[in-house]
Amino acid sequence: MIARVAADEQSPWNARFWAGFVVCGLVLGLAVPLLNRWVAPDSPFALPDYLVPLFGKYLCYAILALSLDLVWGYAGILSLGHGAFFALGGYCMGMYLMRQIGTRGVYGNPVLPDFMVFLNWMELPWFWWGFDHFAYAAAMIMLVPGAFAFVFGWLAFRSRVTGVYLSIITQAMTYALWLAFFRNDMGFGGNNGLTDYKDILGWDVHLPETRLGLYLATVVVLGVAYLLCRFITVSKLGRVLLALRDAESRVRFLGYSTTHAKLFVFTVSAVLAGIAGGLYVPQVGIINPSEFSPGNSIEIAIWVSVGGRGTLVGAAIGAVLVNLAKTWLTGAAPEVWLFFLGGIFVLTTLVFPRGIVGVFRQLNWPRPRAATALPVESPVAAEKRI
Amino acid sequence: MNAAHPTGDVLLYLNGVTVSFEGFKALNDLSLVVEEGELRTIIGPNGAGKTTMMDVVTGKTRPDTGEVFFRGTEDLTRLDEADIANLGIGRKFQRPTVFENLTVYENLELALADSRGTWRTLFARPTPERRERIRATLSRIGLSGESTKSAGLLSHGQKQWLEIGMLLIHDRRLLLLDEPVAGMTDRETEETAALILDLARDRTIVVVEHDMAFVRSLGAKVTVLHEGSVLAEGSVEHVQNHPRVIEVYLGR
Numbered sequence: 001m002i003a004r005v006a007a008d009e010q011s012p013w014n015a016r017f018w019a020g021f022v023v024c025g026l027v028l029g030l031a032v033p034l035l036n037r038w039v040a041p042d043s044p045f046a047l048p049d050y051l052v053p054l055f056g057k058y059l060c061y062a063i064l065a066l067s068l069d070l071v072w073g074y075a076g077i078l079s080l081g082h083g084a085f086f087a088l089g090g091y092c093m094g095m096y097l098m099r100q101i102g103t104r105g106v107y108g109n110p111v112l113p114d115f116m117v118f119l120n121w122m123e124l125p126w127f128w129w130g131f132d133h134f135a136y137a138a139a140m141i142m143l144v145p146g147a148f149a150f151v152f153g154w155l156a157f158r159s160r161v162t163g164v165y166l167s168i169i170t171q172a173m174t175y176a177l178w179l180a181f182f183r184n185d186m187g188f189g190g191n192n193g194l195t196d197y198k199d200i201l202g203w204d205v206h207l208p209e210t211r212l213g214l215y216l217a218t219v220v221v222l223g224v225a226y227l228l229c230r231f232i233t234v235s236k237l238g239r240v241l242l243a244l245r246d247a248e249s250r251v252r253f254l255g256y257s258t259t260h261a262k263l264f265v266f267t268v269s270a271v272l273a274g275i276a277g278g279l280y281v282p283q284v285g286i287i288n289p290s291e292f293s294p295g296n297s298i299e300i301a302i303w304v305s306v307g308g309r310g311t312l313v314g315a316a317i318g319a320v321l322v323n324l325a326k327t328w329l330t331g332a333a334p335e336v337w338l339f340f341l342g343g344i345f346v347l348t349t350l351v352f353p354r355g356i357v358g359v360f361r362q363l364n365w366p367r368p369r370a371a372t373a374l375p376v377e378s379p380v381a382a383e384k385r386i
Numbered sequence: 387m388n389a390a391h392p393t394g395d396v397l398l399y400l401n402g403v404t405v406s407f408e409g410f411k412a413l414n415d416l417s418l419v420v421e422e423g424e425l426r427t428i429i430g431p432n433g434a435g436k437t438t439m440m441d442v443v444t445g446k447t448r449p450d451t452g453e454v455f456f457r458g459t460e461d462l463t464r465l466d467e468a469d470i471a472n473l474g475i476g477r478k479f480q481r482p483t484v485f486e487n488l489t490v491y492e493n494l495e496l497a498l499a500d501s502r503g504t505w506r507t508l509f510a511r512p513t514p515e516r517r518e519r520i521r522a523t524l525s526r527i528g529l530s531g532e533s534t535k536s537a538g539l540l541s542h543g544q545k546q547w548l549e550i551g552m553l554l555i556h557d558r559r560l561l562l563l564d565e566p567v568a569g570m571t572d573r574e575t576e577e578t579a580a581l582i583l584d585l586a587r588d589r590t591i592v593v594v595e596h597d598m599a600f601v602r603s604l605g606a607k608v609t610v611l612h613e614g615s616v617l618a619e620g621s622v623e624h625v626q627n628h629p630r631v632i633e634v635y636l637g638r
Binding site: 260 | 467472477485488492496501503507509
């Protein structure tokens with residue numbers, strides 16, 4: 001055989017991949033607990049308790065970035081509303097945490113959260129039923145964003161809304177939810193959102209042990225989410241997605257339903273974003289409508305493009321690095337932050353279109369796979385010439 | 387000398403098809419019959435409706451009026467692009483549209499006639515038979531040496547062949563080729579004509595073309611379109627001597 005094909009011999013799940021995966025997992029999973037629990041508090045390497053949830057938050061953002069990369073980097077769907085799926089998952093977790101407060105609230109009502117008592121509500125609205133059970137809440141964290149994305153995607157993809165138009169309606173979606181969740185009579189705490197949590201699964205959310213547990217749970221979920229995204233992107237479906245990113249109607253003429261393929265990844269992606277939101281809320285201690293703000297969703301796209309879109313790993317790295325910079329800059333020089341964010345976005349777009357991961361791959365690291373290549377021409381142009 | 391062997395069964399049937407775009411009639415009461423096993427060339431000046439006719443057959447454009455049937459029973463006006471493709475109608479576009487960011491091998495893999503559903507593509511595994519078919523097609527279109535190359539790096543002619551290979555591997559019953567030799571060198575044009583004649587032995591092919599030398603080299607039945615309907619039909623000699631055809635097209 002002259003033409004041995006890369007796909008034949010180089011399995012995407014080879015030993016080298018697993019070694020890298022396990023090493024990254026161990027570093028993330030061991031470094032933070034070791035530095036936090038086993039290093040003497042006065043050592044310069046000690047990680048104070050208050051930083052553990054901060055790292056947990058970064059990893060939640062990494063899961064969120066992964067979910068956006070799946071739809072944007074591979075299927076070419078630039079969703080500027082992924083913050084909405086994240087927030088919906090977060091609200092589901094927030095509702096569970098509110099129900100756990102029980103009689104410890106200011107008004108001591110065993111069933112109604114404080115804000116409902118304050119609004120003179122007499123009974124729990126139907127959509128709050130069941131949220132006192134963790135299993136139910138966990139299911140809703142995935143189901144609510146998933147179902148929302150499914151219906152939204154079905155309407156959008158069936159009508160063949162693509163490109164910039166799709167981006168605009170996803171912004172409109174998150175904006176509409178933002179306005180809706182601000183309203184007190186929606187039943188989600190209005191402007192203040194849901195906060196003052198006491199415990200999760202019987203553990204006090206303020207305890208360092210609980211926070212470390214939540215951090216480790218986030219590491220595990222990030223690993224599983226990464227494997228899932230990789231499974232999808234290296235499958236034949238992944239190649240269908242790459243193909244439709246570049247020439248959608250051509251894929252249709254080959255007999256594939258691009259509507260179904262896009263709907264599938266969009267829904268999976270929204271579920272992942274929802275799970276990220278569900279892990280985020282107990283670690284930051286609050287969920288409020290600002291999570292729906294359109295700017296948040298745009299920021300996610302910036303993380304992904306800084307890290308390198310269409311690479312999965314890059315999305316996660318971008319999310320962590322940009323947020324590290326945000327934490328540092330908003331403390332050191334808050335007025336500079338937005339200029340910095342805009343600046344790195346312009347810089348990566350102009351100078352490093354393949355992001356941080358692209359720069360490393362150009363330094364003659366593993367040969368760039370087809371998946372990492374950006375379209376040679378814009379998808380819009382490809383679409384038009386058909 | 388016709389390379390194809392029409393069997394007399396109607397494969398594609400268009401009757402009274404009209405398509406208008408903002409008042410302009412791209413197709414005007416077009417009626418056309420293509421028989422099973424036939425090789426047919428369609429010529430006509432720009433704007434005669436050649437590409438619109440292909441759009442109607444492949445489900446990209448819905449006709450305002452008229453009937454379009456495949457194999458006598460399949461009403462193509464009611465199906466979408468993917469369904470029509472799965473019935474066995476393949477289309478090659480005017481400009482080569484291969485997936486530039488996938489390798490040549492992966493392009494053929496996507497075109498291979500097997501699992502098309504989203505769920506099944508997620509769990510599809512390359513079997514030895516599939517690989518063998520891809521390799522056989524690669525050698526038939528002369529791209530065995532390029533299988534791991536990104537399709538975007540191929541020459542123009544190689545892209546055209548890859549696209550024809552993508553139609554081949556899918557086992558289509560009807561191939562619609564839109565200007566398959568546009569932009570090709572003379573040598574590539576000759577090779578493409580030989581490839582099409584070879585392919586026409588076991589499937590039905592409709593070729594839309596401008597290049598009269600190429601049309602002559604195919605030696606097939608010719609349909610002349612003009613202003614959205616059929617002006618003349620017959621052998622190359624017949625249409626070349628048709629007074630109306632000379633007037634609107636060849637004479638100019």
